[in-house]
Amino acid sequence: MSLQSTDTPVFSCGLDASLRIVGGKWKPLILYFLCGGPSRYGELKRAVAGVSDKMLIQQLKELEAHGMVIRKDYGEIPPRVEYSLSPMGRSLGDALKPLCVWGEQNAGEIAAALRPGS
Amino acid sequence: MSLQSTDTPVFSCGLDASLRIVGGKWKPLILYFLCGGPSRYGELKRAVAGVSDKMLIQQLKELEAHGMVIRKDYGEIPPRVEYSLSPMGRSLGDALKPLCVWGEQNAGEIAAALRPGS
């Protein structure tokens, strides 16, 4: 009946909101790696380790659509595309840092906890 | 041929390791809410908002198996169970805090970015 509010998403809390952007298996890793500076597609793929072309492209497109990542196509042959973080993407990457540190510090316990099988 | 190393998980980085523990839609929210103090099952379910019994129990069991959450059953009738964080779980919850803050600060932009679809 009205033109407004197609349906603005509502979040239960800040963490919920963040997870809409970085949810999934690959996005945090992509974001965090790009914190180290702009990266070409191939470089990014090697860095993420294990990701398929399909997933990498898909996640990159979503991150770009959400304004976290900037894609720069140099229009050259052979192709040359560079991905970098927007200011907002960078701040999100920074927010991921403590989680990364936690993982490094507790890598041993985590590996042990994971071994018995889930 | 050897007894050791059934297959110790290997992580590509700290963030990767962390995600093995807090990956998924609900675990971060559970962890973070429990940072506010121990909570009974029903209380937790109301707090997480939208989670089903099945998912909540499942995620809680995994978090418990991984040593992040402690389940205390009071053995009463009617049942009374309290969930709390282990020291490690608490440190993980703390590492989630910046992400939560980021979501709060950027809730507006996130909602806007999410609206167009995907």
Add this chain to the structure above:
DNA sequence: CTGGATCCTATAAGATACTG
């Protein structure tokens, strides 16, 4: 109140092959 069990669907993710 705190779950367990079952069934079902949606989405994430992986494999493979192909293209400008």
Add this chain to the structure above:
DNA sequence: CAGTATCTTATAGGATCCAG
């Protein structure tokens, strides 16, 4: 090099009903 397209599988997640 940087993707696209298609197919298939795995897992996450949801609905419903049941139980001590």
